[in-house]
Amino acid sequence: MLAIERRNEILGKLQNDKRVIVSELSDYYEVSEETIRRDLEKLEKDGYVTKSYGGAILNENINLEMPFNVRKNTNVVGKQRIAALLTELVNDGDSLMLDSSSTAVFIAKALKETKRNLTIITNSIEIIIELFDAQEWRVLSTGGLAQEGSFALVGPQTDQMLSAYHVSKAIISCKGFDIHNGITDSNELHARNKQTMLNRTEQGILAVDKSKFGKTAFALISRLDNISIIVTDEKPEEKWLRLFEEYRIKCIWP
Amino acid sequence: MLAIERRNEILGKLQNDKRVIVSELSDYYEVSEETIRRDLEKLEKDGYVTKSYGGAILNENINLEMPFNVRKNTNVVGKQRIAALLTELVNDGDSLMLDSSSTAVFIAKALKETKRNLTIITNSIEIIIELFDAQEWRVLSTGGLAQEGSFALVGPQTDQMLSAYHVSKAIISCKGFDIHNGITDSNELHARNKQTMLNRTEQGILAVDKSKFGKTAFALISRLDNISIIVTDEKPEEKWLRLFEEYRIKCIWP
DNA sequence: AAACTATGTTAGCTATTGAACGTCGAAATG
DNA sequence: CATTTCGACGTTCAATAGCTAACATAGTTT
Numbered sequence: 193m194l195a196i197e198r199r200n201e202i203l204g205k206l207q208n209d210k211r212v213i214v215s216e217l218s219d220y221y222e223v224s225e226e227t228i229r230r231d232l233e234k235l236e237k238d239g240y241v242t243k244s245y246g247g248a249i250l251n252e253n254i255n256l257e258m259p260f261n262v263r264k265n266t267n268v269v270g271k272q273r274i275a276a277l278l279t280e281l282v283n284d285g286d287s288l289m290l291d292s293s294s295t296a297v298f299i300a301k302a303l304k305e306t307k308r309n310l311t312i313i314t315n316s317i318e319i320i321i322e323l324f325d326a327q328e329w330r331v332l333s334t335g336g337l338a339q340e341g342s343f344a345l346v347g348p349q350t351d352q353m354l355s356a357y358h359v360s361k362a363i364i365s366c367k368g369f370d371i372h373n374g375i376t377d378s379n380e381l382h383a384r385n386k387q388t389m390l391n392r393t394e395q396g397i398l399a400v401d402k403s404k405f406g407k408t409a410f411a412l413i414s415r416l417d418n419i420s421i422i423v424t425d426e427k428p429e430e431k432w433l434r435l436f437e438e439y440r441i442k443c444i445w446p
Numbered sequence: 447m448l449a450i451e452r453r454n455e456i457l458g459k460l461q462n463d464k465r466v467i468v469s470e471l472s473d474y475y476e477v478s479e480e481t482i483r484r485d486l487e488k489l490e491k492d493g494y495v496t497k498s499y500g501g502a503i504l505n506e507n508i509n510l511e512m513p514f515n516v517r518k519n520t521n522v523v524g525k526q527r528i529a530a531l532l533t534e535l536v537n538d539g540d541s542l543m544l545d546s547s548s549t550a551v552f553i554a555k556a557l558k559e560t561k562r563n564l565t566i567i568t569n570s571i572e573i574i575i576e577l578f579d580a581q582e583w584r585v586l587s588t589g590g591l592a593q594e595g596s597f598a599l600v601g602p603q604t605d606q607m608l609s610a611y612h613v614s615k616a617i618i619s620c621k622g623f624d625i626h627n628g629i630t631d632s633n634e635l636h637a638r639n640k641q642t643m644l645n646r647t648e649q650g651i652l653a654v655d656k657s658k659f660g661k662t663a664f665a666l667i668s669r670l671d672n673i674s675i676i677v678t679d680e681k682p683e684e685k686w687l688r689l690f691e692e693y694r695i696k697c698i699w700p
Numbered sequence: 701a702a703a704c705t706a707t708g709t710t711a712g713c714t715a716t717t718g719a720a721c722g723t724c725g726a727a728a729t730g
Numbered sequence: 731c732a733t734t735t736c737g738a739c740g741t742t743c744a745a746t747a748g749c750t751a752a753c754a755t756a757g758t759t760t
Contacts, residue, residue: 195705195706195707211448211451213448214748215747215748223707223708224707224708224709225748225749226707226708226709226749226750227706227707227708229748229749229750230706230707242450244448244449244450244451245448245449245450245715245716245747245748245749246448246449246716246747246748247448248448249448249450249451249454252518317571317574317575317578317587320571320592321571321575323592324571324592324594324597325594330591331591331592332589332590332591332592332603333571333587333589333590333591333592333599334589335586335587335588335589335590335599335603335607336586336587336589337584337585337586337587338574338577338578338585338586338587340578340579343578345587345589349586349589349607349610353589353603353607356603449715449716449717468738468739469737469738477717477718478717478718478719479718479738479739480717480718480719480739480740481716481717481718483738483739483740484716484717499725499726499737499738499739500726500737500738
């Protein structure tokens with residue numbers, strides 16, 4: 193059994209029983225108590241539980257149903273790479289906009305571990321939840337219509353709220369990214385929100401894995417002009433790099 | 447049973463009964479009185495209770511918030527009763543505002559099972575998540591600052607968004623409810639948001655369990671004038687009913 | 701091969717609890 | 731109003747369970 197499997201099972205047990213006992217888990221999984229303690233330690237660090245003498249209890253304010261069931265996360269490694277690169281672009285004290293892409297969730301997690309005193313504005317419910325316990329941060333939710341399926345807030349209310357702020361960096365993702373058609377998304381409301389984010393910042397950062405290169409989706413977000421930096425998970429081909437140079441876009445990969 | 451569980455339960459009992467007795471707790475949990483004293487000592491150190499000879503009483507300094515998991519799980523039955531009563535006041539197609547109280551979460555759940563085609567505006571992240579899959583409903587999130595501990599969005603942004611709408615019913619809860627001091631809450635930002643909700647509706651509904659009657663918390667939400675209906679979990683005493691009559695407030699209990 | 705990860709093992713340390721006992725507080729009694 | 735009395739309190743001590751930290755090992759990744 194993999195460690196991560198065991199941890200997930202422990203989380204499952206916590207959802208049922210609200211608490212776990214170190215000695216019981218150690219018996220059940222036939223690993224040493226130390227291993228279980230290390231598991232709980234990790235879960236505590238991730239904010240899921242509170243340890244106590246002899247065991248741990250579930251943190252009720254983390255809505256556990258969500259992170260596991262909802263996302264059919266693809267290319268997790270790529271997204272984590274992108275997130276790691278992004279932490280180097282962000283400084284303590286920055287103000288950021290994050291969109292409601294799954295990449296942005298990874299970015300939020302990575303930033304939480306490394307940065308202090310950030311101000312985040314986002315329309316992603318997942319990110320809001322992820323950052324609820326971020327000490328010293330200011331986390332703002334745009335309002336908006338709760339859109340089934342994407343865990344995002346969308347619509348004109350979202351745009352209006354975004355327009356009330358100006359941030360040093362806006363980090364967005366997209367469904368498609370093409371020389372002729374610019375940056376595109378499959379959902380018009382999402383596209384509009386991302387557009388607004390780019391309009392309210394000096395530095396637009398596109399965080400997008402390589403599979404999106406050369407793709408075009410339904411709704412236009414922006415031409416390439418509004419993008420300052422592209423962060424991706426693999427080195428793009430020469431034609432892309434030439435294009436980026438032409439537009440004076442900095443491109444970063446691991 | 448883990449020590450932290452016992453302490454949380456004691457806090458829960460304190461929320462209901464306002465006081466605890468050392469000897470009773472010792473019997474109930476089958477630990478020595480010393481252990482209970484040490485528990486109370488810790489709770490006192492954390493500011494939740496004041497010890498006294500033979501037991502301890504809850505600090506009525508309601509400004510100090512209970513841990514979320516304790517607050518959420520107290521008087522579940524009362525909250526469910528209130529939620530059930532409220533479904534009878536709401537019609538299919540209504541537009542509602544719901545605040546970020548734990549009672550409101552129960553109300554949202556009850557409505558989801560019984561009503562069609564509602565429009566909900568709320569600043570509660572829990573409710574947003576709960577209603578993400580509500581078919582045919584329109585669920586709007588107010589924006590706002592994500593406030594640690596309460597799972598709510600607060601601040602001027604929240605007010606601004608609320609002010610952009612007008613609904614048939616606003617359903618709010620509170621920490622204290624008193625003849626002279628009106629409806630009060632421990633948190634000023636929450637109080638302001640609830641106030642705004644009452645201003646944006648024809649029918650203000652106060653959903654509040656009986657333990658709040660006669661209490662006064664720090665921040666004023668509203669005088670009684672703005673309330674049309676009070677829904678509670680037990681029949682209030684005569685003096686309250688007379689008061690409600692005077693203000694032409696309808697009061698409902700199971 | 702080196703670096704890293706997951707796990708086990710151990711030794712020393714710490715936290716939690718209950719028992720014992722002298723002191724203190726509250727309420728009844730004179 | 732002073733005294734008495736009994737339960738409650740705090741402190742200390744000891745026992746035990748649990749914890750931390752350091753090191754060892756094996757398997758995996760780079």
